[in-house]
Amino acid sequence: MNLALDIASWVLFGIGSLVLFIGAIGVLRMPTLYTRMHAASLTDSLGAIAVLGGIMLQAGWSLAALKLLAILLFLLLTSPTSSYALANAAVLAEKRDAESAPEPSA
Amino acid sequence: MTILFALFLLTMLVITAVAIVQTTDLFAAVMLLGIFSLLMAANFFVLDAADVALTEAAVGAGISTVLFLGALALTAARERPAADRPWLPLLVVLVTAATVVYATFDKPALGDPNAPVHQHVAPWYLSETPRLIDIPNVVTAVLGSYRGYDTLGEVFVVFAAAIGVLFVLSGDRPVGDVIRPADAPTTRGLKHHLIPRIVGKLLIPFIILFGLYVQFHGEYGPGGGFQAGAIIAAGVILYALLQGEGRALAALPEPVLKALVAGGALLYTLVGVVCMFLGGNFLEYSVLAADSVTGQQVGIILIEAGVGVAVTGVLLCIFHAFAARDPAH
Numbered sequence: 001m002n003l004a005l006d007i008a009s010w011v012l013f014g015i016g017s018l019v020l021f022i023g024a025i026g027v028l029r030m031p032t033l034y035t036r037m038h039a040a041s042l043t044d045s046l047g048a049i050a051v052l053g054g055i056m057l058q059a060g061w062s063l064a065a066l067k068l069l070a071i072l073l074f075l076l077l078t079s080p081t082s083s084y085a086l087a088n089a090a091v092l093a094e095k096r097d098a099e100s101a102p103e104p105s106a
Numbered sequence: 107m108t109i110l111f112a113l114f115l116l117t118m119l120v121i122t123a124v125a126i127v128q129t130t131d132l133f134a135a136v137m138l139l140g141i142f143s144l145l146m147a148a149n150f151f152v153l154d155a156a157d158v159a160l161t162e163a164a165v166g167a168g169i170s171t172v173l174f175l176g177a178l179a180l181t182a183a184r185e186r187p188a189a190d191r192p193w194l195p196l197l198v199v200l201v202t203a204a205t206v207v208y209a210t211f212d213k214p215a216l217g218d219p220n221a222p223v224h225q226h227v228a229p230w231y232l233s234e235t236p237r238l239i240d241i242p243n244v245v246t247a248v249l250g251s252y253r254g255y256d257t258l259g260e261v262f263v264v265f266a267a268a269i270g271v272l273f274v275l276s277g278d279r280p281v282g283d284v285i286r287p288a289d290a291p292t293t294r295g296l297k298h299h300l301i302p303r304i305v306g307k308l309l310i311p312f313i314i315l316f317g318l319y320v321q322f323h324g325e326y327g328p329g330g331g332f333q334a335g336a337i338i339a340a341g342v343i344l345y346a347l348l349q350g351e352g353r354a355l356a357a358l359p360e361p362v363l364k365a366l367v368a369g370g371a372l373l374y375t376l377v378g379v380v381c382m383f384l385g386g387n388f389l390e391y392s393v394l395a396a397d398s399v400t401g402q403q404v405g406i407i408l409i410e411a412g413v414g415v416a417v418t419g420v421l422l423c424i425f426h427a428f429a430a431r432d433p434a435h
Contacts, residue, residue, distance in 0.1 A: 074309070074312075077305055077308065077309060078305070078309070081301055081302055081305040084301050084302065085299070085301075085302050088299065
């Protein structure tokens with residue numbers, strides 16, 4: 001049973017690290033702001049689920065697991081929201097720049 | 107493993123510091139400062155200093171970043187290029203750095219049990235706290251009781267800082283003058299943005315609740331007035347950003363905030379004075395109750411409440427002082 005839990009949590013750690021690593025590569029390699037944010041925001045949520053889930057399996061049924069669940073819920077709410085706010089700010093900034101510079105440039 | 111992680115964190119810290127000095131984009135510098143504080147908090151945690159880590163994360167990475175951004179909204183976004191080559195400052199920095207590096211050779215190794223810091227009063231704190239104060243978190247016992255004078259000093263430093271910022275920022279505008287039009291972005295907040303508003307509505311009560319938990323759990327785990335004040339202030343600042351500064355000021359008007367600043371510092375001092383009236387020394391909490399251990403606990407809870415109230419008030423006062431100024435002026 002313990003071995004199975006260990007294997008499951010390490011699989012989750014592996015998935016989480018891999019997803020976050022891919023996200024980091026995406027942030028570095030993607031060409032525009034929105035594609036970069038796309039790489040960062042999705043992998044951020046999935047990576048957090050996987051890594052925190054792995055730690056929860058290690059913690060077992062305890063207060064620590066409950067606290068980790070609270071952290072996970074907090075991250076699942078705030079991380080997409082901050083991505084939304086960032087994308088929204090970028091759209092507004094683009095709109096403002098387009099208004100201040102009337103001639104279209106490529 | 108831990109030492110590898112610590113080395114990684116310290117290396118990142120140096121890289122971030124160099125990047126902060128190098129960049130001329132002040133917005134990027136503010137973000138890097140936030141990252142610097144977060145790395146520093148992780149570092150403190152690796153060193154088992156959970157209380158300090160919590161303070162650094164809440165104040166350094168959280169509130170300071172918001173206040174810096176507030177200041178940035180009033181100034182230029184780029185650093186002015188230096189007029190001349192700063193050879194003399196560079197020389198001073200190099201000499202100081204060389205001295206500090208030379209001094210570290212005499213430092214005891216990390217975690218050395220024979221280091222003077224672990225031989226002086228620390229063993230006494232650890233062995234006597236269960237008998238004298240009977241709370242699990244010795245850090246809170248040291249901060250609140252054994253070194254109560256120092257913490258009182260810190261509260262008054264924060265108090266003086268708030269007074270200084272308010273003097274500087276509200277100096278040149280006429281009293282009672284509304285300097286912003288009603289539809290300015292800072293007044294409106296993000297009301298028309300549904301997602302941040304709803305998520306904020308969901309989270310703000312829990313942020314405040316967590317602040318209270320950190321405040322009152324300080325005797326048992328990492329936490330206390332400074333961290334709790336920063337977290338509660340962050341919750342209110344989030345409310346101000348989402349619903350508009352006016353709504354936040356309606357909930358907590360400026361006179362109330364000023365009363366919080368002064369009241370928190372006053373509560374701390376009054377606890378000390380009451381101790382004197384009850385026949386003890388200044389801040390000697392043992393006389394506050396019939397039983398000296400209970401007296402110590404009551405004293406620590408009261409002064410921590412004073413710290414939390416003062417820090418909340420100071421941070422919100424400074425935030426509103428920045429937000430109330432029109433960038434165009």
